Amino acid sequence: MNSPKPKLFRIATVPMSLNLLLKGQLGYLNNYFDVTAISGEGEDLQTVANRERVKVHAIEMHRHISLFQDLKSFWQLFQYFKKEKPAIIHSITPKAGLLSMMAGKLAGVPVRMHTFTGLIFPHKYGYMKRTLIIMDKILCRCATHVYPEGRGVKEDLQKHNITNKPLKVIANGNVNGVDVDYYHPEAISEEAKNQLRDCLQIKEDDFVFVFVGRLVIDKGLRELVKAFDALSKNHKKVKLILMGPKENAHNPKKRRMFHTIYNNENIITVGFQEEVRPYYAISNVLILPSYREGFPNAVLQAGAMGLPGIVSDISGCNEIIDHEVNGLLVPKKNYKELQKTMEKILVTPNFLESLQKNARNRVAESFDKNLVWQELKKEYENALNEL
Structure with a gap:
C-alpha cells in the first residue's frame, strides 16, 4: 500500500x-x-x-x-x-x-x-x-x-x-x-503582430522599446521618459510602449513626467495587460531602469521571447543581464547614460542582433x-x- x-x-x-x-x-x-x-x-x-x-x-x-x-x-x-x-x-x-x-x-x-x-x-x-x-x-x-x-x-x-x-x-x-515554451519568439503569429501594430499606429520598421511595470518613479520611469523624449527628437522612427497601471498620476512629483508622456506622440501607454506576449513580439528591446528589484519577471519573460534588456545595474537585473552579452546595464537614476545606451542599441543593428541571439539562450539555460x-x-x- x-x-x-x-x-x-x-x-x-x-x-x-x-x-x-x-x-x-x-x-x-x-x-x-x-x-x-x-x-x-x-x-x-x-x-x-x-x-x-x-x-x-x-x-x-x-x-x-x-x-x-x-x-x-x-x-x-x-x-x-x-x-x-x-x-x-x-x-x-x-x-x-x-x-x-x-x-x-x-x-x-x-x-x-x-x-x-x-x-x-x-x-x-x-x-x-x-x-x-x-x-x-x-x-x-x-x-x-x-x-x-x-x-x-x-x-x-x-x-x-x-x-x-x-x-x-x-x-x-x-x-x-519561466515557461520558455509559452514565452517564445514564435508564440505570436505575424497576422496578430500586424493587427497590434495597426491598433497602436506602429509601423513595421519602427524601433520599439517596451517598458513593463507600474508607472511609478521607483521603476525609473522619470529617467526613461526624459531619455526617450530627448532620443525621439533626433530619431523619428522610435516608439516607447509603457505597459502597466498608473499610480498617483496627479502626484506633483510625477506631473511633468506624465505631461511628457501625454504630449509625446511616440510614447504609447497601454495600461495593465494580462497577455504581454504580443507586446514583446512587436518590440525590439525591453527597458527597465528601476531603482530596486527582487528578481524581475519582465526581464526573464522578454528574454525568453528574444528581447535583450536595457536595465539598471542593480540586484536582480544584473543577475539576468550580462552586460553586452544579452543586454546592457546602466547606472540607476542617470537619464543621460540611459539615453546614450538607448541610442547605441538603436544605431548599431549588428550589435542589437548579437544581443538578441543571446537573450533567449541565457534565460532557457538558467531560468527554465x-x-x-x-x-x-x-x-x-x-x-x-x-x-
Missing part, C-alpha cells in the same frame, strides 16, 4: 501572489506532495484551485501592520496547522511569512520555509525600518529554512545580520522560473521553470529526509 503524500502548504498574504508568482508550480508539486494553497480570499484563490488542481484554504491576512487582524490571522493559521499537521509550510510574502513561521513553530510543523522575494526594510528609514528588521529577524528565527530569491536579496540579509541560518538561492534565482521546480522539489525532499 502506498504511503500518503506529505502535506505541503504554500502560503501568501494575498491570492494574487499565489496566482501570478507560482503559476504551474503548485500543480507540478501536487504530483509529489498533498498541496494546499493558503491566502486571503479572492477570485485569484479560486483560479489557483481550478488551474493547479490543488486544495485551497482562505485565511485573511493584511499586508500592512494591523495588530488586531494580525493576531487573528496568526491564531487561525496556528489552529489550521494543528488540525491538518502539514509536513512542510512554505511562505513567499512578508506578512504571510512572519505569521505562518511563528504559527508553524508554535504548532510543531517540522519543516518551515520562507522565500524572500524582495526586502522592504532597505528602502525605509527610522522607526519603520527598525520595525521591519525586527519582524524579518523573528521570521527567520521561527523558520527552519530561509531562501533569498536572488544574490542581491541574500547580500542584504547578510549585510543587516537578519539571520545566521544558511541562505541558499534555489537554482539560479527567481521564485518560479522546469529547472526551478525540480530544484525546489529536491529541497523539500532533502528537508524531509533530514528529520
Whole structure:
C-alpha cells in the first residue's frame, strides 16, 4: 500500500501572489506532495484551485501592520496547522511569512520555509525600518529554512545580520522560473503582430522599446521618459510602449513626467495587460531602469521571447543581464547614460542582433521553470529526509 503524500502548504498574504508568482508550480508539486494553497480570499484563490488542481484554504491576512487582524490571522493559521499537521509550510510574502513561521513553530510543523522575494526594510528609514528588521529577524528565527530569491536579496540579509541560518538561492534565482515554451519568439503569429501594430499606429520598421511595470518613479520611469523624449527628437522612427497601471498620476512629483508622456506622440501607454506576449513580439528591446528589484519577471519573460534588456545595474537585473552579452546595464537614476545606451542599441543593428541571439539562450539555460521546480522539489525532499 502506498504511503500518503506529505502535506505541503504554500502560503501568501494575498491570492494574487499565489496566482501570478507560482503559476504551474503548485500543480507540478501536487504530483509529489498533498498541496494546499493558503491566502486571503479572492477570485485569484479560486483560479489557483481550478488551474493547479490543488486544495485551497482562505485565511485573511493584511499586508500592512494591523495588530488586531494580525493576531487573528496568526491564531487561525496556528489552529489550521494543528488540525491538518502539514509536513512542510512554505511562505513567499512578508506578512504571510512572519505569521505562518511563528504559527508553524508554535504548532510543531517540522519543516518551515520562507522565500524572500524582495526586502522592504532597505528602502525605509527610522522607526519603520527598525520595525521591519525586527519582524524579518523573528521570521527567520521561527523558520527552519530561509531562501533569498536572488544574490542581491541574500547580500542584504547578510549585510543587516537578519539571520545566521544558511541562505541558499534555489537554482539560479527567481521564485518560479519561466515557461520558455509559452514565452517564445514564435508564440505570436505575424497576422496578430500586424493587427497590434495597426491598433497602436506602429509601423513595421519602427524601433520599439517596451517598458513593463507600474508607472511609478521607483521603476525609473522619470529617467526613461526624459531619455526617450530627448532620443525621439533626433530619431523619428522610435516608439516607447509603457505597459502597466498608473499610480498617483496627479502626484506633483510625477506631473511633468506624465505631461511628457501625454504630449509625446511616440510614447504609447497601454495600461495593465494580462497577455504581454504580443507586446514583446512587436518590440525590439525591453527597458527597465528601476531603482530596486527582487528578481524581475519582465526581464526573464522578454528574454525568453528574444528581447535583450536595457536595465539598471542593480540586484536582480544584473543577475539576468550580462552586460553586452544579452543586454546592457546602466547606472540607476542617470537619464543621460540611459539615453546614450538607448541610442547605441538603436544605431548599431549588428550589435542589437548579437544581443538578441543571446537573450533567449541565457534565460532557457538558467531560468527554465522546469529547472526551478525540480530544484525546489529536491529541497523539500532533502528537508524531509533530514528529520
